Amino acid sequence: MFGRLLSFEPDATGVTVKFEHKEGRISFITDRIVRVYSSMEEKHRPSRAVVQEPKKVDFQARQQKEFITIKTKKLLVRVRDEFQVDFLTPDGRMISEQSVRSDNTQTITKEQAELLAKEGHSLPKEKEAHKFEVVRMLHPKEHIYGLGDKTGFLDKRGYAYEMWNSDIPDTHADFFPSLYKSVPFFISMRPHFTYGIFLDNTSKSYFDMGKEDADSYYFAADGGDLDYYFIAGETMRDIVGAYTGLTGRTALPQKWTLGYHQSRWGYITEDDIMDVAEKMRQCRIPCDSIHFDIDYMDAFKVFTWNRKNYKDPKKTLQKLTEMGYKPVTIIDPGVKKEDGYDVYEEGIKNGYFAFSAENELYVNEVWPGDAVFPSFTNPKVRSWWADKQKFLIDMGVRGVWNDMNEPASFKGPLPDDVQFADEDDTVILHKDAHNIYGHCMAMATKEGWLKYDGRRPFIITRAAYAGTQRYSMFWTGDNQSIWAHLQMAIPQLCNLGLSGFSYAGTDVGGFGADTTKELLARWVQVGCLSPFFRNHSAQGTRRQEPWQFDKELLEIYRKYVELRYHLLPYIYDCFFESEQTGLPIMRPLMLNFEKDAETYEINDEFMVGEWLIAAPVVTQGTTMRLVYLPEGAMWYDFWTGEKYKGGQYITKKAPLDTMPLFVRAGAVLPLYPLMQYVGEKEVEDLTLAVYPGIGNYIHYQDDGESFAYKKGGYNAYVFSQNNGRLQIKDAVKNYEKPYKGFYVKICRDGVTALSDVSGEYLKHEE
Structure with a gap:
């Protein structure tokens, strides 16, 4: 495609490389982030x-015999014929080498194909161009880790995926090539080297991570430009931080959103x-939000309410x-085609809807027909959609759920x-707009x-x-109410976190099919420590509110929802730090313990922030499980x-009522008193659960909903301990309602964070 390397021309931000047939460009965002275009x-x-603007990066570009080299303080880039690009350390050790694709495509005879077809088997794919x-x-x-919400296990080596946002009603299995999100970013980790690659291409793209050829991986696309970023770093944390610096980070949410959410498609009236x-409230299950699915609308028309x-x-x-x-109310993008319906009429008048290739209004069928x-994809349309949010806000809605x-x-x-209007009023075809459609709808919603x-x-x-x-x-x-989907929830959410999506969750209990008492009990144990905690199910399935089974299940469910509310200040702190660092709240163990190779493929444990390890049961009938505790730390059983x-x-x-949960020695966990919803009571005194060891912890306190924190409107408390000896310092003092004092509990055998409601009281000295 490119041919032989001919020459290069450096400028202030990178190097343009000329080949026989095309040009390529190597440019720098930082001295660790290289763009190949x-x-x-x-x-x-x-x-x-x-969103990150390039920094001024000093580099040297030199012509060698068969390649050119471009060197920064942190990275050496080598460019060869056919625009093959290698990445090395400054002293010449190979981090990632480009190669050519071997042809391992399986071939079958005509007779074999006929036999496969008769039994309904799919045929092996031919090598695609x-x-x-x-x-x-x-x-x-x-x-290999990351790649968004893809199915399967934590390590993506040996899998092949497609980036094409897909609503697939079948039960999601390990071999599914695509799901709802396209996040073409992954992290590679091997002895001595860690790096990330982000393919910034919105067309349909492909990632074969060693499935076709065990010795190589490839990524490819059907359209768009060759445009990817190579991110070098010393650790996985470096890569996640750099990638989220490049593409943006999850902002601190309102505190109530971190509580429990109850939902079902089927709350009709x-x-x-x-x-x-x-x-x-009667069952004393803490809950902050109830979600309204599509039935609240009038004939499924967006921005209406069913007055019947x-x-x-x-x-x-x-x-x-x-x-x-x-x-919280659901909103779909499909607008009912109905004369007299104001949303439709306004969109038609202003040309806000997609058109077919023949320049006719494009019509398909969704819930309203x-x-x-x-x-x-067009800013005028986004502004119009943003204004439509006022209907919901004026009604008293506190959040929107785009489906x-x-x-x-x-x-x-x-x-x-199909044609959409683009940013500059030109046309962007569906093949290029598909993967960013939901992205742009979220932009419009946030604007409103x-x-x-x-x-x-x-x-x-x-x-x-x-x-x-x-x-x-x-x-x-x-998802579905099956054990396989509970098992998949952990690696799926961990990989979403590594892909920049810190605030995510699964439907607790499963959306489709019928949950069981045992499955729901185990799922709420995972859900209570997931960033987003919502029970949601489909119309026509077994009801799965906490009281729908028996007293034992109700008590187990309450125990773990209450645990969530006790841990809310800790989870909120994790979000506060995530906005600054990009690190996810729910993490695979190896993100915190990268030197411990035993953590690399653990699919049934996860960490919450730096200090908690959850080891939930994810198999039916299991009442005892093996737990791995990473090396380099001491651990306390939370219970x-x-x-x-x-x-x-x-x-x-x-x-059934116990999820193994462990706290790293040195932790100081902030705990709230029990509430039925965020804000039910003012927290004047904070409980601190101290786990003897050596550690520092920063706790943040603010109003929980405004943007004042961005201008410094918060308090930051530094809790330092050395084997149970605690020091408390005010690092930032800008929020008007500081704690009056702290209840300090030293945790040891038989004394745990939740064993009583208080401990030694320390008055907070201003």
């Missing part, structure tokens, strides 16, 4: 993901909603608010040549909530692209206070 299209479209592909060598001990709201089933929706929402709930699709925004449709997928509500927006999206974390949080879509040395497997009893 070549134009493949007539029109270059600005990135929807990258992509617009471009980049092949890189795999080290024998290389591990105001009586249904109020029954759930009242039962939650809700006689006075504003009054209903006000009553929920008085009970401590924050209502025949529907049209806004061109969210069906792949975009999904009932009469087959949107054709590749900032304009009309003013607090930190709470926006959920199903479909997303790299960088959508700047606008929204996420859930993993339509018993028992102490363990790291670097070993231990066996823990795990009856």
Whole structure:
């Protein structure tokens, strides 16, 4: 494609390399982040993901015999014929070497194909011709992480995926090539070297991580430009921090959003909603939000309310608010094609909807029947959609849940040549807009909530692209009430976190099919420590509110929802730090213990921040499980206070009401008193659970909903301890309601964080 290397020309930000047939460019964002680019299209479209401006990077470019070298303080880039690019350390050690793709495509005879077809088996794919592909060598001990919400296990080596946002109703299995989100970013880790690669291409793209050839991986795309970023670093934390610096970070959410959310497709009337709201309070299950699925709308028309089933929706929402709930409503992108319907009429008048290749209004079918699709890729359309949020805000809604925004449709997928308006009023075809459709819808939604509500927006999206974390949080879509999906939830959420999506969760209990008592009990144990904690299920499935089974299940469910509310200040602190560092809240063990090779492929444990390890049961009938505690630390059992040395497997009893949970020695965990919802009571005294060891911890305190923290409007307390001797310092003192004092509990055998409500009291000295 490129041919022989001919010459190069350096400038202030990088090097343009000339080949026989095309040009390529190597440029620098930082001395660790390299952009590799070549134009493949007539029109270059600005990135929807990258927000970091390039820094001034000193580099030296030199012509060698068969290649050129470009060297910074942190990285050496080597460019060869055919625009093959290698990345090395400054002293010449290979980090990642480009190669060529071997042809390992399976061939079968005509007779074999006929036999496979008769039994309904799919045929092996032929080798596809992509617009471009980049092949890189795999080290024998290389591990691959990230790639967003893809199915399967934590380590993506040996899998192949496609980046094409897809609403697939079948039960999601390990071999699924794509799901709802396209995050073309991964992290590679092998002995002595760690790096990341982000392919910033919104067309359909492909990532084969050693499935076709065990010695190499490749990424490719069917359209768009060759445009990828190589990120070098000493650790995985460096890579995650650099990638989220490049594409943006999850902002600190309102504190109530970190509470428990109850939802179901099937709360059809105001009586249904109020029954759930009242039962939650009666059963003493803490809950901050009830979600309204599509049934609240009038004939599934967006920005309407069903006045038949809700006689006075504003009054209903006000009553929920008085009970401590924050209502959240679903919104789909499909606008009903109906004369006289104001949203449709306005969109038609202004040309805000997609058109077919023949320049006719494009119509497909979604929940309201025949529907049209806004061109969210255009800023005028986004501003119009933003203004529509005012209808919900004025009604008393506190958050929006964007669904069906792949975009999904009932009469087959949107054709590749459907036309959307782009940023500059030119046309962008569906094949290039598809993967950013949900991203741009989230942009529009956030714009409206900032304009009309003013607090930190709470926006959920199903479909997303790299960088959508700047606008929204996420859930993993339509999972099923099966054990395999509980098992998959942990690596799926951990890889989303490594991909920049810090605020994410799964539907607790499973969305489709019928959950069981045991499955729901085990799922709430995972959910209570996931960043987003919501029970959601489908119409026609078994109800899975906490009281739908028996007293034992209700008590187990309450125990773990209460645990979530006790740990809220810790989780909120994790989010505060995530906005600054990009590090996820829910993490695979190896992110914190990268030197411990035993952590690299643990799929059934996870960490919450720096200090907690959860080892949930994810298999039916299991009441005892093996737990690995990473080396380099001592660990306390959260429930018993028992102490363990790291670097070993231990066996823990795990009856149905117990999820093994461990705290790293040196931790100081802030705990809230029990509440039924965030803000039910003022927290004047904070409980500190101290786990003897050596450690420092920063706790943040603010109003929990405004943007004042961005201007320093918060308090920051530094808790330092040395084997139980605690020091408390005020690092920042800008919030008007500091704690009056602290209850300090020293945790040890038989004394745990939750064994009583208080400990030694220390008055806070201003």
